[in-house]
Amino acid sequence: MSLSKTSNFPAWCEKNGELGKKLSREYVDKDKPPTAVTKASHYKAKWKCSNVECKHVWRAKVNNRTRSHRPGGCPQCANNAPASKTNNFLVWCEKNGELGKKLSREYVDPDRLPTAVTKASRYKALWKCGRCSHEWHARLHHRTTSDKPSGCPECKMP
Ligand SMILES: [Zn+2]
Ligand SMILES: [Zn+2]
Structure with missing residues (x-):
């Protein structure tokens, strides 16, 4: 044509x-x-x-x-839409059962409040393992993805 x-x-x-x-x-x-x-x-x-x-x-x-x-x-920019009252990491955690509870406990980033990021953020936040207390940086979206979320690199807990 x-x-x-x-x-x-x-x-x-x-x-x-x-x-x-x-x-x-x-x-x-x-x-x-x-x-x-x-x-x-x-x-x-x-x-x-x-x-x-x-x-x-x-x-x-x-x-x-x-x-x-x-x-x-x-689609990537849409995922990085700024956090809002109804769309932020804490709200996501509340809706996501055990994984959500665990992640909201392990999120210890000193620079950004959990309400200032979203579950799809590429931001490298600081996490503290609830099991071995190891601290490490990982992108939000790597920990919240439904397809093999990443876990503590030290004790390899998911
Ligand atoms: Zn983009
Ligand atoms: Zn650990």
């Missing part, structure tokens, strides 16, 4: 201000040049977050990112 110069993705970007600029910067797909897709494409393109502190690379349909109603953004 050949696309006309006026209907392809770069043409759409040019007409769509800040969002257009951002998306044309973030489009890093090697398999299909941006001129080979349209803003309505269902093609799952590769994107690279333009936030220099993030630079996360992920795949998303082009039309998911260009739609006018809540366009999809970087």
Whole structure:
């Protein structure tokens, strides 16, 4: 399928201000040049977050990112959304049974309150093992992930 110069993705970007600029910067797909897709494409393109502190690379349909109603953004940045009263690590702990109780006990970070981080934070917090009292730093999201959460490196307790 050949696309006309006026209907392809770069043409759409040019007409769509800040969002257009951002998306044309973030489009890093090697398999299909941006001129080979349209803003309505269902093609799952590769994107690279333009936030220099993030630079996360992920795949998303082009039309998911260009739609006018809540366009999809970087999933990593969404995870790093600032903590709020209803979305913070302590609230998460309260909802997560034994693991939550244990993590809220072991969180001993002196720099950030548990209410100032979220369970998805990449922040390296200080933890103190409830079993052997070893202290170590680990990212929040490594300890809270449902897929093999990380534990104390000393006594290897999960
Ligand atoms: Zn990002
Ligand atoms: Zn331990």
